[in-house]
Amino acid sequence: MRVGAARAVAVGWVRERMRVDPSVEGALFSGSTVGLPDDAVVPPWSDVDVLLVRDSPGVKVGKFVHRGVLLEISTVTWAEVGGPDDVLGSWVFAPMFRTDSVIADPSGRLAAVRRRVAAGFADPVWVRRRCAGVRRRIEGGLRVLDAGAPLADQVLAWVFPTSVLAVWPLVAGLADPTVRRRYVRASEVLAGHGFGGRYPELLATLDGGGVDAGRVRAHLAGLAVVFDEVARLPRDGFAFGADLGAAGRAVVFDGGAELVAAGRHREAMFWVVVTYARCLSVVSAVAPEREGVARPGLEAVLADLGVASAADRRRRADAVLASLPVWQSVMDAVARRAVAGWG
Template identity: 85%
Template sequence: MRVDTARAVAVDWVRERMRADPSVEGALFSGSTVGLPDDAELPVWSDVDVLLVRDSPGVKVGKFVHRGVLLEVSSVTWAEVGEPEDVLGSWVFAPMFRTDGVIADPSGRLAAVRRRVATGFADPVWVRRRCAGVRRRIEDGLRVLDAGAPLAEQVLAWVFPTSLVAVWPAVAGLVDPTVRRRYVRASEVLAGHGFGGRYPQLLAAVDGGGVGAGRVREHLAGLAVVFDEVARLPREGFAFGADLAVAGRPVVFDGGAALVAAGRHREAMFWVVVTYARCLVVLGAVAPERERALRPGLVAVLADLQVVSAADRRRRADAVLASLPGWQSVVDAIVARAVAG
């Protein structure tokens, strides 16, 4: 399906939602489709992300298929969006407003943010501020890892801040860092700015040096069993619960298989470990006996990544923290080149 066709379906859904729910005061596209040309093909494993804006917090609608399009709908408040300058300094929100991704805006507030971000997005002051925000998130996440938390929670607390090192050069290069494919984006940005030789170090920070394609396929097969079990369970209250729904299955497995087929099996392991850990977090809360029974699958993934123990993850985190000054030099150089144009 073409991107413009998928977007049109999303727009129709938003209009229907706003008619039924007056608390929705605006909407915009977010995620990987932002900035894609209308005639681009949307892979079957990609969803169309939509952000609903409200005055007060709302429940995340989730991931679902609507008229043949996989939508992922989330909510945010006006306070969370902030003023235009807040958005310009946010590596999370700024990419959503750099192009005309506003779907509905009765008050005109989103348009005002959009105009300010569009004109200032590449200003080096704001680019550096967004990059500084990424570095702070890495440091804040990796400095304190709770070795007493359940295993799956420990893994998520380690892997996401670690993966933000891949987000950092993407933000510097004015590229939207998507969640699942952030390592692919990082490799492209680093190569494009003459730092391709640094990418193996970046990838090794999460996978310890590499897992073969065959082994990644084995982990995907094992994860499928766990995923399908969790998809049948209640997941309310989990921020990532929608990602574990039946509708989200192609994102994980078709998308993962595509990465492996493209020779990006090491990059695929990032989302394998994330999804495995998320599944076990849900099981630990709603079916503890099944979490214990299925935990060896996650342990096998961690063994291949060489981070089985809390001490292993602490050492890997410390190595990442020690590498940040070197990455700062790379990021600064990318910013200088990107804003120069």
């Protein structure tokens, strides 16, 4: 399906939702489709992300298929979005507003933010502020790893801030951050600004230097068994619960297979380890007697990544923290080049 047709389905869903739920006061596209042309193709393993804006917190709707389109619906409050300057300084929100991503905006508040962000998105002051926010997220996450937490929590607390290092080039390069494919996008942005030679070092912060394609395929096969087991368990209390159901299966496995086939098997390990850890979180909480289904596979993944123990993860995290001043100089250069070439 083309992006334009997929967006039209999402717009129709939002309009219907707003008719029956007056607490939804606005909506906009987010994620990987932002900035894509209407004639681009949406792969079966990609979703269309939509943010619903409310005055008060709401429950994440989650991932589901609607009229042939995989939608990922989340909610955010006006307070979380903030005003135009708040958005301009946010590496999370600013990319959503730099293009016309607004779906519904009865009050005009989103449009006002969008006009300000579109005008100032490439201002070096705001680019530096967004990049500083990315660095703080890495530092804040990796400094506080809890070796006494359950294994799944330990892994997620390590892998996500580690992976934000791959988001940094996207923010510096004025590109749209993404989640599952963030390493692939980081390699493209670094190469586009003359720093492609630095990418292997960045990728090694995740996997320590390499996991071969055969092992990645084996991990995907093992994860499929675990995933299908977890899909049969109650997952309503988990923010990522919908990602572990039928709607999310293509994202994990078809998307993972596509990366492996493209020679990006090392990058595929990011979502493999995330999904394994999430599966273990669910099993440990709702069916602890079945923990043996998920834990061995996750432990094998961690071993291949070189972070089998809490001490290993601490050492890897400390290495990333120690490297941040060097990465800062790289990102500053990327940002200068991106700003110079903007527009």
